[in-house]
Amino acid sequence: MSTLVEVGLDWIAVTFYALSTCLFVYGFVFKKQRALKWGLLLAIAGLIPHSAALLYRWYISGHGPWMRRYEVYTSLAWTGLLMFIVFQWRRPDFRPLGVVIMPGTVLLVGLAVFSFSQIQDVPESFKTYWLILHIYFAKLAYGTCLIGTALAVIYLMIQRTNGLGSWLRQRLPDPDRIDELSYRFTAFGFVMIGVMIAAGAIWAKNAWGSYWSWDPVETWSLISWILYGIYLHLRRMHGWKGTKAALFTIGAFSVLIFTLMGIGIVYVNNHSPYVN
Amino acid sequence: MQIKDKLIFTVTRLLRYISSIKLALIILVTTVVLLTVGVNPWYNFNAAFFRSWLFTLVLAVLLINLVFCTYKQAKRIFAKPVVKPVLREIGAITSDTGFSQAVRGCLVNAGFHLTVDNPQEIMGYKGRVGVWGPVIFHLGLILICIGIFLQIVFSFSGRIGLVPGQVFTDLQQNYLSSDYGLWRNNGESRFKLVLHEVKSKFKDDGIYATGDISVIKGGEEVARQDVNAGNPLGLGIWGFYKDEFGYYVKIRIITEDKDIPFDVGLSTFRHENSETYRDIFDNPDVPYKMSIEFIPDIDSVRGKKSYKPNHPAVRLMVQNRAAQNGKVMFNDLVRIGQTAAIDKNTYVKFEGYFPWLTLFFKIEPGIYLINLGFGVCLGGLVLLNLLVPQYIRIKLVTGAEGSRLFIGGWTSRYQNSFQHRLTQIKSDLSQLFSEEEN
Numbered sequence: 273m274s275t276l277v278e279v280g281l282d283w284i285a286v287t288f289y290a291l292s293t294c295l296f297v298y299g300f301v302f303k304k305q306r307a308l309k310w311g312l313l314l315a316i317a318g319l320i321p322h323s324a325a326l327l328y329r330w331y332i333s334g335h336g337p338w339m340r341r342y343e344v345y346t347s348l349a350w351t352g353l354l355m356f357i358v359f360q361w362r363r364p365d366f367r368p369l370g371v372v373i374m375p376g377t378v379l380l381v382g383l384a385v386f387s388f389s390q391i392q393d394v395p396e397s398f399k400t401y402w403l404i405l406h407i408y409f410a411k412l413a414y415g416t417c418l419i420g421t422a423l424a425v426i427y428l429m430i431q432r433t434n435g436l437g438s439w440l441r442q443r444l445p446d447p448d449r450i451d452e453l454s455y456r457f458t459a460f461g462f463v464m465i466g467v468m469i470a471a472g473a474i475w476a477k478n479a480w481g482s483y484w485s486w487d488p489v490e491t492w493s494l495i496s497w498i499l500y501g502i503y504l505h506l507r508r509m510h511g512w513k514g515t516k517a518a519l520f521t522i523g524a525f526s527v528l529i530f531t532l533m534g535i536g537i538v539y540v541n542n543h544s545p546y547v548n
Numbered sequence: 549m550q551i552k553d554k555l556i557f558t559v560t561r562l563l564r565y566i567s568s569i570k571l572a573l574i575i576l577v578t579t580v581v582l583l584t585v586g587v588n589p590w591y592n593f594n595a596a597f598f599r600s601w602l603f604t605l606v607l608a609v610l611l612i613n614l615v616f617c618t619y620k621q622a623k624r625i626f627a628k629p630v631v632k633p634v635l636r637e638i639g640a641i642t643s644d645t646g647f648s649q650a651v652r653g654c655l656v657n658a659g660f661h662l663t664v665d666n667p668q669e670i671m672g673y674k675g676r677v678g679v680w681g682p683v684i685f686h687l688g689l690i691l692i693c694i695g696i697f698l699q700i701v702f703s704f705s706g707r708i709g710l711v712p713g714q715v716f717t718d719l720q721q722n723y724l725s726s727d728y729g730l731w732r733n734n735g736e737s738r739f740k741l742v743l744h745e746v747k748s749k750f751k752d753d754g755i756y757a758t759g760d761i762s763v764i765k766g767g768e769e770v771a772r773q774d775v776n777a778g779n780p781l782g783l784g785i786w787g788f789y790k791d792e793f794g795y796y797v798k799i800r801i802i803t804e805d806k807d808i809p810f811d812v813g814l815s816t817f818r819h820e821n822s823e824t825y826r827d828i829f830d831n832p833d834v835p836y837k838m839s840i841e842f843i844p845d846i847d848s849v850r851g852k853k854s855y856k857p858n859h860p861a862v863r864l865m866v867q868n869r870a871a872q873n874g875k876v877m878f879n880d881l882v883r884i885g886q887t888a889a890i891d892k893n894t895y896v897k898f899e900g901y902f903p904w905l906t907l908f909f910k911i912e913p914g915i916y917l918i919n920l921g922f923g924v925c926l927g928g929l930v931l932l933n934l935l936v937p938q939y940i941r942i943k944l945v946t947g948a949e950g951s952r953l954f955i956g957g958w959t960s961r962y963q964n965s966f967q968h969r970l971t972q973i974k975s976d977l978s979q980l981f982s983e984e985e986n
Contacts, residue, residue, distance in 0.1 A: 400778045452964040463929045470922050479777045481705075481789030481908040483918065486598050491587040495580055502576050508961070509569040538589045 275388070281325035282346065282385045288318025289353075289381060293374040300371040303439045308367045315374060316357060322350055322381065333391040338407045340392050341536060345384035348414050348532065349377045355415035356422075365445055372422035402475035406468055413464035414532055417500075420457030421525040424518035427451050431515060451514055455507060458521055462500040465528070469493050488539040492531040499524040567616030575610045582606060604700065611693040618686040625679050635943055635954035647942070654976050658969070660940055670942045678935030679960065685928025691921030695914030702913040703729040707791060710743040710759070711904045724906065739786075740764040746793070746903035747774065755844055757793040759905040775907065785915055789908040797842050797862055798899040801834060802887070808833070812840050813904060830869075836877070836890075839865040842901065846881065859883065862898050866890045936961050940970070942977070953981065 292314035299307030326337055326347060337343035356373045359366065427450045430440045444450060472490070473483040484490060503520050506512040512520070565571055586597040597603065647670055652662065660672030706723035708716050716722060718738050744760040758776040762769045763783060773781040781788040794813060801808045812829050829838040841863040866878040868891075878890035887897040939958045944951050955974050959966040 446964070448964045449968070452962055456962060456965075460933060463933055466929060467926065470926065474922070475778075478780055478789075481780065481787060481791075481910055486586070488587050488589075491583055495583050495587075498576055498580050498583075502573060502580070505569060505573055505576070510573075 275390075278325050278329055279385060279388055281321040281328065282381060285318045285320075285322035285325065286378060286381050286385065288314050288321070289374060289378045292318060292370070293378050296368075296370040296374050300368055300436075303436075305367075305443070308370065311370050311374065312357075312360060312367060315353060315370065315377075319350070319353055319357065322346070322353075326350055329391075335398075336404070336407070338398075338403075340389045341387040342384050342389050345380050345387065345533065348411055349380035349384065351411040351415045352380075352418045353377050355412075355419060359419055365443070366423075366426075368440060368444065369419070369422045369426060372425045373418065376418070400475055400478065402471050402478070406471040406475055409464050409468035409471060410532060413461050413468055414528070416457050416464055417461035417525050417528055420454045420461055421521050423450055423454035423457065424521040427454060427518045428515065447514075451517065454518065454521060458500060458524075459504060461528075462497070462504060465493065465497045465500060469497060489531065489535050492527070492535055496524065496528045496531050499527055563616070566613060567620050568613075569617070572610075572613050572617060575606060575613055578606055579610065599700075607693065607696070611690065611697070614686055614690050614693065618683055618690060621686070622683045625683065634958075635941060635956040647944070648980075650980055651942070651977060654973065654980060655940060655942075658940075658973055660938075668944050668946075671940070673937070673939045675935035675937045676939075678931050678937045681928050681930075681932030681935065683928070685925055685932055688921045688923070688925030688928055691917050691924055693921075695917030695921055698914035698917065699729065699912060701730045702911070704909075704911040706909050708741065708907045708909055709904065710741070710761075710907065711796065711902060712743055712745050714743055716741040716743075718909075723909075738765070739770075741788075741907075741909075743905060744772075746905050748903065750845070755793075757903060757905065759790060759907065761788065761907070763788070785912050787908075787910045787912060787915075789910065791906040791908050793903070793905050795842050795844075795901045795903055797840060797901050799838075799840070799862070799864075800897040800899050801836070802895045802897060804893045809899070810834060812838075835869060837867045837869045839867075843881075846883065860901060864888075864890075864896060864898075866896065936966075938966060940973070953977070 292311045295307045295311035295314060298304065299311060329343065330336060333339075337347035352373065356369065359369075426440070426444065427447060430437055430444065430447050430450065441447070469490075472493070476485065476490075477483045503512075503517070503524055506520065507517055582603055586603070647665075647667065652665070652670065655662065655670065655672050659674045661674060662670060662672040664671035704726070706726035708722070709724050710716055717740050720726065740763075742762045742764065744762065747758045747760060749756040749758075756776075758774045758779075760772070760774050761781065762772040763781065763786075764770070771781055771783055773779075775781050775788055775790050777790050780790070796811045796813050798809065798811055800810075810829075810831070810833070829840055843861050843863065846859045846861040861881050861883045863881050864878060865876060868875050868877055878888065878896070880888065882888050882896065882898045884898055884900065887895045890896050937960050941954075941956045943954045943956075945954060946952075955970070955977065957966060957970040957973075
């Protein structure tokens with residue numbers, strides 16, 4: 273019964289998100305502002321069953337969405353989308369960003385539904401505030417870096433000399449401001465990843481007696497963090513801006529995505545029992 | 549003299565290179581490459597790769613570069629504490645009455661603290677402390693790196709196996725395994741350890757155990773705590789962490805002429821819980837090869853809160869080692885106290901069980917620096933992100949043709965947003981001045 277409720281709610285959310293994606297793509301390709309607006313409204317509508325599914329899972333499992341692939345994927349998608357909606361509320365002029373965010377959200381929630389698994393109890397060692405901090409900051413890191421990357425993608429599209437580029441230029445703020453906003457989000461993401469790593473290390477220290485054990489998840493998190501660190505140095509000290517910076521952001525985000533979602537598939541490690 | 553000059557020139561260039569961002573970027577890229585190689589899924593080098601001299605060398609160069617860069621950064625801030633932004637003209641004004649309270653209000657409302665305030669010039673700043681953000685962040689990284697190096701050189705870790713009531717003496721031979729840092733300190737017998745009790749919590753999904761331990765130093769108990777995963781016992785730079793937990797199962801094999809009692813230690817993985825504990829027992833002193841699984845509660849029903857340690861049992865699979873095909877002689881459950889026949893005139897008895905625990909003992913000379921480094925890093929990151937330093941300057945220049953108004957601003961980050969803000973302030977001021985003139 274519980275499976276039916278969660279999967280049912282998730283499918284409703286996926287349907288809304290898929291429709292939202294279609295409208296965003298339609299609005300983007302055919303340059304229809306109204307379609308973008310409806311796309312956003314459908315995304316907000318989809319967030320309601322998505323939130324309900326997450327809360328229901330939380331209620332029946334007695335713990336937050338941090339065990340197994342299903343919970344990790346669906347909560348990451350939820351955080352990313354919520355941050356996008358909050359960003360839209362503050363900066364409605366960035367609506368075309370949905371064309372980058374929404375397909376990713378559909379894919380992630382879809383993957384979560386297909387990797388649905390029964391509830392796994394939380395081991396005793398997981399019941400610490402440090403771990404909760406670690407997980408929340410991982411989700412915030414994903415959300416902020418997602419928006420930073422989406423802005424970088426939009427920046428690259430604006431640079432195109434075709435009709436789409438000029439349409440975007442008319443509807444979006446100055447490309448330099450998009451570029452800088454992408455930088456701000458990425459810089460904030462760097463902080464989030466840093467706190468995520470530190471909180472995880474402190475938890476590991478208490479649980480396993482070691483801050484760092486070169487587990488693949490730890491190592492890849494460090495790689496992501498250093499990559500974002502390189503980006504910030506290049507940007508501040510070497511004046512990297514525009515296309516180069518945008519491409520670097522996209523590359524670093526791909527590594528972060530692999531860290532947060534792909535490692536459980538490729539490696540067997542300390543995190544495996546909880547993310548597979 | 550020429551040689552001396554050359555030497556000074558070379559050293560200066562070297563120092564400049566060591567403290568350069570270029571080197572920092574090279575090291576960071578090298579670190580990323582090494583990390584990717586070390587963690588590749590096809591041939592995972594594991595921790596050994598990250599302890600290699602190559603990796604340690606890269607970290608050492610990174611630390612040196614960090615120290616020099618941070619010093620240079622801090623020096624720059626000390627040398628130039630106040631920034632005087634370059635001015636741009638807003639426009640000419642006819643009435644030269646100086647700055648009104650409304651102009652000051654406009655800047656104060658924008659969040660600026662005014663430092664220079666006279667009829668000809670106003671200067672203000674906000675988020676000035678933010679300039680220190682990168683320095684503090686890098687300082688935190690330096691502290692963490694020094695802490696890591698102290699750990700690499702002076703650390704010690706050892707695994708201690710304990711059963712309730714047992715006293716452990718800190719001697720090399722008493723450790724199950726030990727690992728020294730680069731500098732081997734033989735200062736053993738620093739303490740004695742007593743495991744008073746293994747406290748087991750029976751939950752729906754298995755057993756969680758904690759160990760009530762005392763640390764005795766100089767004949768006195770200096771600490772006592774229930775050690776659990778997530779709740780280690782810390783004594784300054786010493787730390788006692790829970791590792792494995794399990795049971796010794798006491799089994800007896802009885803034949804017509806022999807009575808062989810033996811214990812089998814069965815454990816769960818590290819600190820996690822378990823419902824069953826299993827192992828293969830293959831000891832030459834015992835004529836059988838056995839697969840043993842200890843079940844703390846044979847009547848447990850998982851997920852229905854009926855998990856109690858009242859009915860323990862072992863699942864035994866006994867194989868005849870002498871027989872070539874290792875024929876299975878017995879494969880069944882044996883409850884506590886029960887004797888089961890495994891062959892003609894040969895019996896096996898499950899006599900009892902008792903818990904055991906292993907602890908990690910660690911000496912961590914860098915722990916305080918690492919903890920401090922984490923805190924400092926976090927502080928730096930907060931400053932870096934929340935306080936973006938911004939300076940503003942408004943100047944009235946009076947000449948023969950009348951007064952002209954200038955504005956200038958400076959920030960270290962997010963130039964576009966700041967320029968946008970500056971333009972807003974500029975238009976507010978223009979409006980204000982034109983209103984005042986009218």
